[in-house]
Amino acid sequence: MDAAVEVVGYLGADSFLILGTEEAGKITLRADGNTSAMVGDKIGLALSGKLHAFTESRAAIS
Known part of the structure; x- marks a missing residue:
């Protein structure tokens, strides 16, 4: 899948x-x-x- 970087947030180790x-x-x-x-x-x-997926209302998708 191709993606374009829109935002980069540097937070120390991650x-x-x-x-x-x-x-x-x-x-x-x-x-x-x-x-x-x-x-x-x-x-x-x-x-x-690991992949963690969420809906637009921030509910986890299992």
Whole structure:
């Protein structure tokens, strides 16, 4: 899945990226605090490991 970096929030050991995708809308991604991602970057995504999904009203999807 292709994504565009819209927001990068550096929070010490972690960074949070808000990504825009055509397939899934907005995705929030936790990345390493030393990420080189910048707003406007185009990145590819592949799912592996843990995934936590929520509805627009912030209810967890199990």
